[in-house]
Amino acid sequence: xxxxxxxxxxxxxxxxxxxxxxxxxxxxxxxxxxxxxxxxxxxxxxxxxxxxxxxxxxxxxxxxxxxxxxxxxxxxxxxxxxxxxxxxxxxxxxxxxxxxxxxxxxxxxxxxxxx
Amino acid sequence: xxxxxxxxxxxxxxxxxxxxxxxxxxxxxxxxxxxxxxxxxxxxxxxxxxxxxxxxxxxxxxxxxxxxxxxxxxxxxxxxxxxxxxxxxxxxxxxxxxxxxxxxxxxxxxxxxxx
Amino acid sequence: xxxxxxxxxxxxxxxxxxxxxxxxxxxxxxxxxxxxxxxxxxxxxxxxxxxxxxxxxxxxxxxxxxxxxxxxxxxxxxxxxxxxxxxxxxxxxxxxxxxxxxxxxxxxxxxxxxx
Amino acid sequence: xxxxxxxxxxxxxxxxxxxxxxxxxxxxxxxxxxxxxxxxxxxxxxxxxxxxxxxxxxxxxxxxxxxxxxxxxxxxxxxxxxxxxxxxxxxxxxxxxxxxxxxxxxxxxxxxxxx
Numbered sequence: 001x002x003x004x005x006x007x008x009x010x011x012x013x014x015x016x017x018x019x020x021x022x023x024x025x026x027x028x029x030x031x032x033x034x035x036x037x038x039x040x041x042x043x044x045x046x047x048x049x050x051x052x053x054x055x056x057x058x059x060x061x062x063x064x065x066x067x068x069x070x071x072x073x074x075x076x077x078x079x080x081x082x083x084x085x086x087x088x089x090x091x092x093x094x095x096x097x098x099x100x101x102x103x104x105x106x107x108x109x110x111x112x113x114x115x
Numbered sequence: 116x117x118x119x120x121x122x123x124x125x126x127x128x129x130x131x132x133x134x135x136x137x138x139x140x141x142x143x144x145x146x147x148x149x150x151x152x153x154x155x156x157x158x159x160x161x162x163x164x165x166x167x168x169x170x171x172x173x174x175x176x177x178x179x180x181x182x183x184x185x186x187x188x189x190x191x192x193x194x195x196x197x198x199x200x201x202x203x204x205x206x207x208x209x210x211x212x213x214x215x216x217x218x219x220x221x222x223x224x225x226x227x228x229x230x
Numbered sequence: 231x232x233x234x235x236x237x238x239x240x241x242x243x244x245x246x247x248x249x250x251x252x253x254x255x256x257x258x259x260x261x262x263x264x265x266x267x268x269x270x271x272x273x274x275x276x277x278x279x280x281x282x283x284x285x286x287x288x289x290x291x292x293x294x295x296x297x298x299x300x301x302x303x304x305x306x307x308x309x310x311x312x313x314x315x316x317x318x319x320x321x322x323x324x325x326x327x328x329x330x331x332x333x334x335x336x337x338x339x340x341x342x343x344x345x
Numbered sequence: 346x347x348x349x350x351x352x353x354x355x356x357x358x359x360x361x362x363x364x365x366x367x368x369x370x371x372x373x374x375x376x377x378x379x380x381x382x383x384x385x386x387x388x389x390x391x392x393x394x395x396x397x398x399x400x401x402x403x404x405x406x407x408x409x410x411x412x413x414x415x416x417x418x419x420x421x422x423x424x425x426x427x428x429x430x431x432x433x434x435x436x437x438x439x440x441x442x443x444x445x446x447x448x449x450x451x452x453x454x455x456x457x458x459x460x
Contacts, residue, residue: 009125010210024226030398033174038397045390051149052383053345053375056286059148063205073207077216090178092188095125101192111139115283145283153282160275167268168260168460171401230398240354240440254456263404289378293435303437307446320408322418325355331422341369
């Protein structure tokens with residue numbers, strides 16, 4: 001017997017937390033698309049700064065150690081949170097859209113070619 | 116008997132699809148962090164281009180209509196997919212990191228202040 | 231008799247050409263700071279795309295050859311033109327500001343430390 | 346009589362100062378194109394952060410006052426300096442390239458159309 005099972009995806013859970021976060025602070029009026037994209041750009045910039053001067057060949061390994069590991073996780077998270085917010089502002093189902101895009105990419109880039 | 120909430124991770128599902136996508140094309144060697152961040156920047160740029168000249172006040176409404184709605188969903192998805200890839204390359208649990216960051220933000224920005 | 235250095239401002243010349251370009255098209259109303267920054271982000275994205283999958287060690291050499299050389303020059307130029315436009319919109323003397331910033335950087339980063 | 350006149354453009358002067366700056370610190374090995382683009386992205390992010398939550402309609406006016414005026418000038422300068430460095434690393438004459446791009450844009454976008 002299956003009782004009271006609700007299935008919540010992690011992207012939807014993040015969206016719901018972002019909604020509550022914005023509602024508690026009455027920040028809705030700030031969240032027009034252009035502003036949210038600029039905020040996203042700010043976080044992408046912080047992510048880039050973490051890696052900019054690292055040797056390309058060892059950047060991955062260096063990021064397995066602290067403090068870079070935690071810092072990278074924070075900045076990637078900030079980008080994700082603004083992306084989730086932007087999708088919500090625009091009424092886009094992020095998981096569905098990303099899966100559709102990946103299916104399309106699989107068709108457009110057949111195995112055997114370079115990126 | 117199963118009671119309660121079952122959680123579906125669309126972020127893990129996207130990560131797994133990205134892993135399979137890269138493996139089928141043997142693209143692993145391209146996916147050092149600096150390259151993936153630059154690819155992410157490229158997609159953020161395409162997202163910005165969709166909105167750059169729209170009036171800030173009506174951008175949200177304009178994006179509810181086609182073709183902008185679909186285009187925005189595609190570019191947001193591209194950013195998400197590179198973000199999922201980057202987290203995977205760095206061994207970061209994206210959902211856990213984003214939830215932790217959001218909890219920290221809730222502490223840092225108490226309700227009542229502006230962003 | 232004229233002795234010494236005469237200075238030619240290509241930044242002012244570009245600013246004047248951008249002003250004339252915008253005036254002929256009556257594009258002033260589009261050029262609020264947030265829109266121009268998003269346009270700049272779009273061009274930075276195109277620049278990043280040119281280099282994203284190149285091996286870091288040979289990217290410089292690869293960009294000495296066509297067609298990458300011309301493409302890189304075009305995208306760098308697009309970024310510069312929006313930067314010149316943004317400075318003009320904000321009433322900032324770009325050459326003076328950049329020279330001041332460089333003088334400050336010289337103080338902040340004494341020779342002998344890493345970036 | 347004209348003696349010893351050398352004409353130095355402001356973009357060339359910035360390039361020469363950046364060269365000297367890098368040489369004094371022995372930073373040449375850091376300045377591969379992908380690293381410099383990531384550094385540029387970092388500065389674009391800081392620029393975006395200054396404006397992200399400002400109302401689009403009053404952002405320009407707000408940036409005429411301090412402290413935003415100085416902060417904006419600093420971040421625009423940082424973007425410019427990395428752009429000058431990138432062009433130099435790639436052997437691109439930035440003023441010539443930007444003027445060529447602007448001439449091309451004038452052809453591509455005849456007066457009377459929107460951006």
